[in-house]
Amino acid sequence: MAGCTAVSPPAAGAPVNATEGSVTRSQPTPARTLSQPPSTQPRESQSATPNPVPSLSAVGTQVPEPSPSPNPPSWPSPVVGLEPSPAFVLQVPILMYHRIVPADLAGDSLPGLVVSPELFDAQLAALQAAGWHTVTLAQISQALQLGTALPPRTFAISIDDGWDDGYTYALPILQRHGFHATYYVIAGRVGTWKNVLTPAELKALAAAGMEIGDHTLDHVGLPYLSPVGLHVQIATSADVLAGFVGKRPATFAYPSGRYDLAAEEAVQADGFGMAVIEGWGAWESAANRFAVPRVRVSPSTTPVGLVGMLQRLEPGS
Numbered sequence: 623m624a625g626c627t628a629v630s631p632p633a634a635g636a637p638v639n640a641t642e643g644s645v646t647r648s649q650p651t652p653a654r655t656l657s658q659p660p661s662t663q664p665r666e667s668q669s670a671t672p673n674p675v676p677s678l679s680a681v682g683t684q685v686p687e688p689s690p691s692p693n694p695p696s697w698p699s700p701v702v703g704l705e706p707s708p709a710f711v712l713q714v715p716i717l718m719y720h721r722i723v724p725a726d727l728a729g730d731s732l733p734g735l736v737v738s739p740e741l742f743d744a745q746l747a748a749l750q751a752a753g754w755h756t757v758t759l760a761q762i763s764q765a766l767q768l769g770t771a772l773p774p775r776t777f778a779i780s781i782d783d784g785w786d787d788g789y790t791y792a793l794p795i796l797q798r799h800g801f802h803a804t805y806y807v808i809a810g811r812v813g814t815w816k817n818v819l820t821p822a823e824l825k826a827l828a829a830a831g832m833e834i835g836d837h838t839l840d841h842v843g844l845p846y847l848s849p850v851g852l853h854v855q856i857a858t859s860a861d862v863l864a865g866f867v868g869k870r871p872a873t874f875a876y877p878s879g880r881y882d883l884a885a886e887e888a889v890q891a892d893g894f895g896m897a898v899i900e901g902w903g904a905w906e907s908a909a910n911r912f913a914v915p916r917v918r919v920s921p922s923t924t925p926v927g928l929v930g931m932l933q934r935l936e937p938g939s
C-alpha cells in the first residue's frame with residue numbers, strides 16, 4: 623500500500639475509508655474562491671480535548687513560537703514552459719515521512735507512519751555525520767528544469783499530510799541539523815481538523831526555509847476524478863495554501879501515491895514543476911518528473927540503516 627494514509631480523529635460524521643485506512647469527509651467540500659482561503663477557527667474550538675503539550679526534553683529541543691512577521695517563503699517557483707532536457711537526469715534520494723511524534727500522541731495514525739522524535743533526530747544526526755545535506759523538492763525541480771547538477775550526498779526530506787507535529791517536533795530537529803524539508807499539506811484540513819498545522823505554523827515553516835507543497839484539498843484518490851475535480855484538488859488547493867503562506871506551491875504529492883496519466887497532465891497544466899509518489903529509487907528526469915519516487919522511512923528504519931540506504935540509492939557515494 624502506498625503512503626499517505628495517516629489518519630486522525632476526523633470532524634464529526636466523517637467515515638473511515640476502509641480501503642486506505644484513511645479518513646474522508648461524508649460531505650463535499652464547500653467551494654472556495656481563490657481570493658478567499660477557508661476560514662479558520664481557534665484551535666481550542668476544534669476539539670473537546672485540548673492538544674497535548676509535547677515535551678521535547680528527550681531530544682533537548684524547545685518548541686518555537688510561530689513568528690507573526692516571518693520572512694517570505696524562499697522555495698523556487700517552476701520556470702513556466704521550460705521542459706527539462708530529456709538527456710538530463712538527477713539521482714537525488716527523497717525520503718518520505720508522515721508523522722514525527724511520540725507514539726502515544728499519534729492518535730489513530732497507522733503505527734508504520736509514526737517515527738518518534740528521538741529516532742528522527744538520530745536518523746538526521748547519522749545522515750549529517752555521513753556528509754549528507756538537503757535540498758527541497760522545489761530545488762530538485764528547478765535543478766531538473768535548468769539542467770543543473772547537484773553535489774554528491776544531496777538528499778531531500780518530505781513530510782506528508784500536514785500534521786502539527788511537523789512544526790512542534792520536526793522543525794526544531796531539522797534546524798538543529800541544518801536540514802530543510804518539504805511539507806505536503808492537505809489544504810482543506812488547515813483550520814478544520816485538529817492536530818493539523820495552522821496558517822501561522824505554515825507561515826513559520828516557510829519562513830524557516832521549509833517548502834510548503836500541495837497534497838490536494840481533501841486527500842482523495844485522483845484517478846477517479848473528473849477534470850474539474852482534478853483541478854479543484856490540485857490547483858484550488860495550491861491557491862488556498864498560497865493564501866496562507868504568500869507563495870504558491872511548486873511541487874505536488876499524490877494522495878496515497880495514486881495517480882494516472884490524467885492526474886499527471888493536470889499537475890503539469892496547473893503549473894507544478896514536479897510531483898512525487900512512493901517507490902524505491904532515486905531518479906528525477908524529464909520522463910518521470912510528475913511521478914518521482916520517494917522512499918518511505920518507518921519506525922524500524924535505524925540511523926545506520928538509513929545511511930546505508932541512501933548510499934545504495936546514490937551512485938558512486
Ligand SMILES: [Zn+2]
Pocket residue numbers: 625626627628782783837841876877878
Ligand atoms: Zn497523504
